Amino acid sequence: MELLNNLSLGFGVALTLGNIGYCFIGVLLGTLIGVLPGIGPLVTISMLLPITFGMPPVSALIMLAGIYYGAQYGGSTAAILVNLPGEVSSSVTCLDGYQMARRGKAGYALATAALASVIAGFIGTLAIATLAKPLSAWAIEFGAEDYFGLMVMGLVSATVLSNGDLAKSLGMVMFGLLLGLIGTDVNSGIERFTFNVPELADGIGFSILAVGLFAMPEVVSNLGQKETREVFTAKISGVMMSWAEFKAILPPSLRGTTVGGLFGMLPGVGPTVSAFAAYMVEKKVSKDPARFGLGAVEGVAAPEAANNAASQTTFIPTLTLGIPGSATMALIFGALVMYGVQPGPTVMVRDPQLFWGVVASMFVGNVMLVALNLPLVGVWVRLLTVPYRWLFPCIIMFCAFGNYTVNSSVVDVYVCAAIGVLGYVMAQLDCPPAPMVLGYVLGPQMEEYMRRALLLSGGDSMVFLRSPLSLFFLVVAALLLISMSIPAIRRKKHIVYEEKSEAEAKA
């Protein structure tokens, strides 16, 4: 009953004309930047932050939140139609979504991504509304050793999953881990691998790395190919799916929502790892795992549901505990403080209009996103069909501009350009960038948690096995690794990928 009262209070706030407008601007911008590779919610939100100072806090937060979850929708469109993750969290969607598009099922893939996202969005929002309080208590149970175990599992699963040679993926994870070491060591305060460049003392910024690895090489290889970029505009049909098709995507969407919703609440895990994990779960429960990577619809539904659910539940620790779980959440957290709202356990009591208004706006935003993404998918795709010689200067400019604005640092732009060269070389050598990015993101945190767990246990490494949560994650990781080293399974994986490349050659 209390929930109903709260939600009606929230809708009263979210459904004012002004706030509907801000919500629309947010999800529209979010979809736009989600479709366009190289500009993510992190860069967009940081660029818009100064504008929001003059706005009422609720409206500003509604808009910023819209950008954040809208980007997850837009990211999938680019992933399916051009095999290019508009958002890092959509990189899993590329695996099967693009294959579906190549087989003439682009419409079904897009509809699946949108519906799975909407299902996850609704459930995720409901989850925030009902579970915010008890779940913020659950997150407290996670100790340093449990986070360490979770991250080991995340890294191992990313490697096992990656669409390529296991040795190359492992190499990329290690490379990412090494890049992640650049910066100031938490436990001693000593700078590592910074070569006395002060701008490197805080490490290489994530958006710089993501732009350099994903956007820059894409631009260069597109220019090399003279307008041969495959965009499946003409083939988009079947956006309206049949009941049988809907029934096929419902269970994976629900499973993806569960995985994403749970992972999203853990600080530092976020949509990307959630999408990977959901894909892995789907592959495990599937009767026919060999279809994955060849256009399996479950491989689109589950990760799309997961990254959306995660991007919504990630608001739980930020708003209710005052613990931002990611760089983007940290920005939103900072914005709130600037508006005079202190996120934390008190926010639901002290600013009920803000908390419930934002929760309700997520319902509203999800409805808008369906309207924006399904009937208007042609418009978004046209963005990708704009002749590339016009588009690429804009992309490069936005990338450079965005990376400059994060820290107002020219060095960041140079670093991004250097990483772009590296990313191009890697792409030519068939080295997958996704495991590297994950290694980069998780590596430093993994190290931090491992060293903190050891510091608190007095150097006793058994601490990782004593905690049931950590033990569980480590066992899963070990099983995954063992399974990949059993010759029979490894052969099977090779066959799968050989079939996949044959299929690609034919298509």
Added chain:
Amino acid sequence: MKKLWEVCAILSVAALCGGAIAQDKYPDQPIRLIVPFPAGGATDLVSRVVATELGKATGWAIAPDNKPGSGGSVGLSLGGKAKADGYTIVMAQNANLVINPLLGVGNYDPIKDFEPVLLVASSPMVMIVAKNSQYESVEKIIAAAKAKPGSVRFGSPGIGTSGHLAGELLQQLSGAKFLHVPYKGISQALPDLMGGRIDLFVGSAPSVMAQIKEGTLHAVGVFDKKRATDLPDVPTFDELGYSGSEAITWWGVVVPAGTRKEIVDQLNKEINAVLKKQETQAQFKNAGADVLGSSAEEFAGLIQSDVPKWKLVIERADIKKR
């Protein structure tokens, strides 16, 4: 074409000379306020409030310019090297102006490279424990840490942060020994504190105020000479018998060394006036900062006493230079 360039060159030289001649009327162009932290934090808020209110009061154009990195030292390095013409001013903090150079971060000298203008605001460091902690008072914490050195787990927002140094200062004054557990900022530390994986945490008052008010965390001591306005029931470490234990975060405006005294005086006068305004004070209160305001000499005195104090703490705690 070549002619055109020559004309341009002459015109720009003329414009520069004009600027130099018009120097007696300060300011005749926008003033850049270097903010050494990204948009969104307390330093950014303090800077923006000062810039906006100063602009409103005087009609000057003040442009806040976020130059984050290296815990604020990137912005301070830029500020220290800027032209000393009064058109670059810096919102410095004790952490980046005084402490970073002591840790080997930043290539500037807090006393030689800057001219202090005034102290703007401050907020104290606070020691917090979880509610229902067995250590509900400073006496119990110190007694336990003395009985079994290293048994009390002390979390901080990172090596060399004001919170870490405040904790080290208390250990040096009391002779107790904690196990120091550094975090990256506060976000991961609070769940560990609430979950009982660390025993106490030292951070700035505004960063932990929400949880204290809510009752999930309990403040045991304030590192200041006077009690915190928002925490009237929490004793200061001074009251508890540890004199010389003040550890506050302060914000102050500095300009590059060599800036003319008239400009420093004018900035001091105008910003002091702005700090007395109701709007300014209300906005600072939201950020958890106490408005100060001071003469340039008072600020210089504070910097000169802070440097040797923290130098000693860092040496005795054996915190390595970077």
